[in-house]
Amino acid sequence: MITITDLSYDRDETPVLRGVDLTLNAGGVKALIGPNGAGKSTLLSLIARLIPMQSGRIMVDDLEIGACANDVLARRLAILPQASEAAPLLTVRELVGFGRYPYHKGRPTAADREKVEDALATFELQALAERRLDSLSGGQRQRAQVAMIFAQDTDYILLDEPLNNLDIAASRGLMRTLQDLAQHHARTIVIVLHDINYAAAYANEIVAMKDGGIVAQGAPQDVVTEAMLREVYGTAAAVHRIDGRVLVGV
Amino acid sequence: MFGRRLLLLTLGLCLCIALYLVWGARGNWGFVLPFRANKLAAMLLVALSVSSATVLFQTITRNSILTPSVMGFDALYLLTLTALIFVLGGQSFMQLPAIGQFLVNTVLMMGAALALFGTLLRRGGSDLFRMILTGIIFAGLFRSVTSFLQRIIDPNEFMVVQANSFARFARVELPLLALAGALTLAALGAAWHMRHRLDVLALGEQTAISLGESPRRGLFQVLILVSVLVSVSTALVGPMAFLGLLVVSVARQITPTVSHAVLLPSAGLVSAITLVGGQLVLERALQSSTPLVVVVDVLGGLVFLTLLLRRTPR
Ligand SMILES: Nc1ncnc2c1ncn2[C@@H]1O[C@H](COP(=O)(O)OP(=O)(O)O)[C@@H](O)[C@H]1O
Ligand SMILES: [Mg+2]
Numbered sequence: 401m402i403t404i405t406d407l408s409y410d411r412d413e414t415p416v417l418r419g420v421d422l423t424l425n426a427g428g429v430k431a432l433i434g435p436n437g438a439g440k441s442t443l444l445s446l447i448a449r450l451i452p453m454q455s456g457r458i459m460v461d462d463l464e465i466g467a468c469a470n471d472v473l474a475r476r477l478a479i480l481p482q483a484s485e486a487a488p489l490l491t492v493r494e495l496v497g498f499g500r501y502p503y504h505k506g507r508p509t510a511a512d513r514e515k516v517e518d519a520l521a522t523f524e525l526q527a528l529a530e531r532r533l534d535s536l537s538g539g540q541r542q543r544a545q546v547a548m549i550f551a552q553d554t555d556y557i558l559l560d561e562p563l564n565n566l567d568i569a570a571s572r573g574l575m576r577t578l579q580d581l582a583q584h585h586a587r588t589i590v591i592v593l594h595d596i597n598y599a600a601a602y603a604n605e606i607v608a609m610k611d612g613g614i615v616a617q618g619a620p621q622d623v624v625t626e627a628m629l630r631e632v633y634g635t636a637a638a639v640h641r642i643d644g645r646v647l648v649g650v
Numbered sequence: 651m652f653g654r655r656l657l658l659l660t661l662g663l664c665l666c667i668a669l670y671l672v673w674g675a676r677g678n679w680g681f682v683l684p685f686r687a688n689k690l691a692a693m694l695l696v697a698l699s700v701s702s703a704t705v706l707f708q709t710i711t712r713n714s715i716l717t718p719s720v721m722g723f724d725a726l727y728l729l730t731l732t733a734l735i736f737v738l739g740g741q742s743f744m745q746l747p748a749i750g751q752f753l754v755n756t757v758l759m760m761g762a763a764l765a766l767f768g769t770l771l772r773r774g775g776s777d778l779f780r781m782i783l784t785g786i787i788f789a790g791l792f793r794s795v796t797s798f799l800q801r802i803i804d805p806n807e808f809m810v811v812q813a814n815s816f817a818r819f820a821r822v823e824l825p826l827l828a829l830a831g832a833l834t835l836a837a838l839g840a841a842w843h844m845r846h847r848l849d850v851l852a853l854g855e856q857t858a859i860s861l862g863e864s865p866r867r868g869l870f871q872v873l874i875l876v877s878v879l880v881s882v883s884t885a886l887v888g889p890m891a892f893l894g895l896l897v898v899s900v901a902r903q904i905t906p907t908v909s910h911a912v913l914l915p916s917a918g919l920v921s922a923i924t925l926v927g928g929q930l931v932l933e934r935a936l937q938s939s940t941p942l943v944v945v946v947d948v949l950g951g952l953v954f955l956t957l958l959l960r961r962t963p964r
Pocket of ligand 2: 442482
């Protein structure tokens with residue numbers, strides 16, 4: 401369970417997060433939605449201790465962010481940041497291999513290598529395994545990065561707009577893999593999504609953010625309403641319900 | 651991976667060393683061998699320091715163009731040296747025992763290097779162009795102050811500065827060599843110990859944190875190692891300017907990998923071959939008294955320009 405209490409964050413004296421209180425129960429896919437600049441990336445970065453806390457408190461199970469050791473957290477929680485700088489000279493296999501670093505600290509065991517092969521297979525990267533990252537397309541590179549997060553084998557996985565470079569097949573493939581991880585491997589996935597239809601289709605829970613605060617939290621069919629879209633995004637999109645599923649008209 | 655290439659480089663270095671020791675000795679073993687061994691040891695120390703410092707520096711700045719020298723370290727050395735002679739006077743500086751000169755130089759340089767690189771990295775460490783620009787401006791500033799000081803000290807003292815401002819491999823007193831060797835080996839050992847962490851730090855701040863490393867601590871430790879390595883080698887023989895850039899670029903071609911477990915030894919071997927082999931060719935084959943550093947600078951300068959022009963730096 402991720403528990404966030406009274407979390408505020410300022411950038412250049414402008415408040416980006418204003419006293420956020422949020423509880424994310426363990427298990428399932430949680431989608432974080434909201435307009436650009438709402439503070440989603442900042443929230444994720446704080447949970448993953450990529451930026452230092454200013455005020456408030458974040459607990460990931462029994463680990464307090466800012467107080468617990470970096471490498472302990474690295475075995476509990478993994479993040480794919482929004483703009484992640486990949487080292488262009490690495491091969492795909494090397495990159496994915498780094499996912500095991502929190503465990504082996506530079507001396508991979510046979511079990512670590514197996515996990516890497518497993519991740520390569522899961523994301524269908526075997527054919528690209530020896531290619532260098534700078535020879536891949538944006539979408540392939542993105543897949544390799546997600547595979548590295550996967551190899552990190554953590555209870556919590558945070559992803560910031562991972563669908564950005566992906567085509568529809570790759571997007572659906574990734575979302576299914578994440579769903580499977582949550583359902584069958586007891587992982588908790590927190591994912592920032594722009595396409596609300598993806599959020600509604602694959603998430604168990606949606607958290608909507610606006611202006612550095614939480615506006616709504618709940619099951620997709622409860623959260624995704626025309627009123628919410630108007631309030632959060634300021635747009636009058638139609639929401640259709642088909643067989644108990646929600647679909648936003650575009 | 652690349653084990654064969656490292657082995658070949660090692661063999662090449664052994665050949666250079668053997669040739670350097672025996673070629674043209676004309677049976678004068680008792681005199682020639684200790685003399686050459688001493689010079690050889692100094693060259694190997696400098697070779698390893700400069701190459702490792704460059705690899706470390708490029709890792710924390712995340713590019714393959716910058717080196718401590720390019721970022722103003724050599725200019726800083728000249729400034730420190732000139733200022734030292736300005737304050738102490740050339741005579742009293744020369745009268746210091748070699749080990750005293752070395753210690754004063756090293757300590758001053760280490761402090762100055764930490765300040766310089768710390769400043770460069772703290773402000774916009776991720777913006778390559780800004781960093782190059784700041785480095786160049788700092789270097790220019792150091793040079794101006796240096797030439798100002800050189801103008802106002804008297805000509806004899808200026809000669810002392812001149813004599814010390816080129817890297818030259820001459821005989822080094824044994825205690826001094828031992829001291830420099832101990833410092834260098836300690837820093838190299840620490841760098842080797844960090845090799846896996848360096849691989850992770852090279853991935854960038856966010857990825858490194860997410861894999862459980864602490865980039866700030868890593869940066870600080872690497873800066874200290876770089877300062878020790880460049881200060882000791884510069885205080886021992888003088889500035890080597892483009893040597894680091896040259897040998898690390900060549901090493902990256904021979905062993906194209908990001909693994910520091912390969913890159914550190916590979917760059918060290920290339921560097922040692924360049925110095926020992928280069929000295930061999932200049933001193934024995936061409937019988938020339940041109941300091942090796944001049945040749946290295948021309949080559950390194952060309953490499954620097956090529957790198958800068960060919961690739962859009964990240
Ligand atoms: N590196 C940064 N420097 C300064 N301001 C930033 C930076 N990153 C984000 N911001 C500001 O913080 C606010 C929240 O940004 P962010 O968390 O990235 O939002 P989101 O991910 O929801 O689009 C925005 O107003 C943005 O302008
Ligand atoms: Mg964002």
